Amino acid sequence: MSAQELSDLSLIEPTLDAYADVPGSLIAILQQTQDIYGYLPMDVMERIAERTGTPIATVIGVATFYAQFRLEPVGKYLIMLCQGTACHVNGSELISAAITDELGIEDGQTTPDGLFSLKHVACLGCCSLSPVMMINGKTYSSLTPDKAKKVLRQLAAEAKEGAA
């Protein structure tokens, strides 16, 4: 789905029914929106602004303030590469370079086939197992450039199998 296509606004209505009138719920609504659509589509944010009576500038202001929110769709696999202190000391930069080498994408980008997105994130709190990355909720620990590449190849193979 490209960002320009119209989103199915009916999906967000139950969330808005529950939270639109509860003060202070904007972040929770945006979190649910991202769970539903995978990112925050502009037309959905406009709908949120309308239902909650919040200026659209405020909605976008909140959406762009927090690291969790994405304004663009992400790939099937979201690689969250930890940039914490311990991971930094133990070579997360080399892992980042290995991922870029393997997939041709940098922080914030998605592969053309829509399979992988790379995002540098703040400390994941697994410091003793550093360097680590989290892909779709699963943590991969004590990475080496080689090990990281192997994980990506395996996921790519799994996705190919699933599609066939």
Place this chain on the structure above:
Amino acid sequence: MRIIVGEGSCGLAAGAGAVYTRLKELLAQGNPGAVLGITGCNGMCFLEPIVDVYENDGTLHRFVKVQEKDADKIYEAVSSGDWSIAQKLAITPEDEEFLNKQTRIALRNCGVIDPENIDDYIAHGGYQAIAKILESGMTQEDVIHEVDVAGLRGRGGAGFPTAFKWRAARDSKPGEDGQKYLICNADEGDPGAFMDRAVIEGDPHSLIEGMLIGAYSIGASVGIVYVRAEYPLAIVRLRKAIEDATARGYLGKNILGSSFSCEIRIKAGAGAFVCGEETALIESLEGKRGMPRLKPPFPAQAGYWHQPSNINNVETYANVAWIINNGGAAFSAMGTENSKGTKVFALSGKIARGGLVEIPMGTTLREVIFGIGGGIRDGKEFKAVQLGGPSGGCLPASKLDTVIDYKQLQATGAIMGSGGMVVMDESTCMVGMARFFLDFTAKESCGKCVPCRLGNKRMLEILDRIVAGKGEQGDIEKLEDLCYAIKDGSLCGLGQTSPNPVLTTIRYFRDELEAHIDGHHCPAGECRELISYSIDKDVCVGCTACARQCPVGAISGTVKNPHEIDPALCIKCGNCKTACRFGAVKVN
């Protein structure tokens, strides 16, 4: 017999899930009278995954670094009672020292109880403190007095006396139709700190009980836990703990038949370091951009929805029930003159034994790093320890005998902080480290105060130049000027402390900064622009491993003959150095 698998986030990352599943399969096939269960992180992250087997008489057999295939051996040992079968997996006496040398209060149940089972918490003395308060008729002041006697100070970073905050919130009156709020800061944002995650994942009820006691003391009927979105497992376990505690009457209306009512809600953060600052956290709770408010009024007067609110972090609350049960004096018997009780540190980096360490205040950094952590791994030299994350600083070997105490640590230029302790060896560049933290704070500055928003960015630009070998005379002085301007001109703790990593680097590692600026040389051999790789012909055996790993084909050579790196092609990725098993790749 009970078989307990450590299922904290780190255990699961290391493969505890597969071990659990395999043990479950084996037990289903032929049950030797053993029950399978889980527990949270016991803090021995360097040994994960960990499986504890308790015999019926309480004897503990601890198995470490257990992989899926090892589960069969443990099962065999359990079935036969012959523990020698799994001897290779048993923890060594040296590694046992890691836990034996600790004093655990905040982490007392972590790795001991099943975090998803309220009965296990109750069996370990849980909810006795709140019961004691409500049933013996302790007043709000009685409770606060006990916390005051304990000398408990905020464990999140600033170290403000907890009893002082509670009294202020108790004495504030909510507005009309308003109420007071008790908030838990579980937005553990310091890179390198993970004790709050361990407490929520491993012992969520102790947080709930601590919050209940706090809520009772200030007269709040609503508690809110603001948890980082990056901690999904913590949110799941806390949610279950709240449901279970509500079902048992520890939360909700008329708790334990008293007139005290309190509910606890969870709010998931959305990823902003500045939300660790209490007023920014409140803004975020209200659904807004997390930008700090001007103080005063303090949250105790006008916090969440401008009602009296009290904020403490997870570790602070986790100490409270223990203090009520054992008395404030037992807590203040540990520690130094102005720092009482224990503190949890997250030990990581180039350390032999990394994990969570809880020790009495007054312990030296040396004892934590060498005595408990086992020193530097791979036989390398200690170079520095980073305390307090982006608000703290790096201390050199000469400061290793500093004792852990709010005042003493502050005198070094670092801070106690939330307890991140990242250890570095000779291969870590201290200039690169300062740059790393500035990169973090420059990105995380909320932008409200100009000195923080622009000053950190300017400092980052200067450090970027220095690590690229383009440093200029006067850069250090420029950095110092900026540091003091940012400290003086920022509203909140983020800006006021963000220069600390740079200032401590200037103070303790000035020679390394000067080497970068004057000599365009990185003594640690880490700054990419300032180093080159070469292969020692006398050591290289011609195994071709490096050439196969080189992404740009810069390494030439034939099998069994020394290889060579073409500096014109080399992109300095370091793959060859990692690939070489003979130490033939040198950094110059």
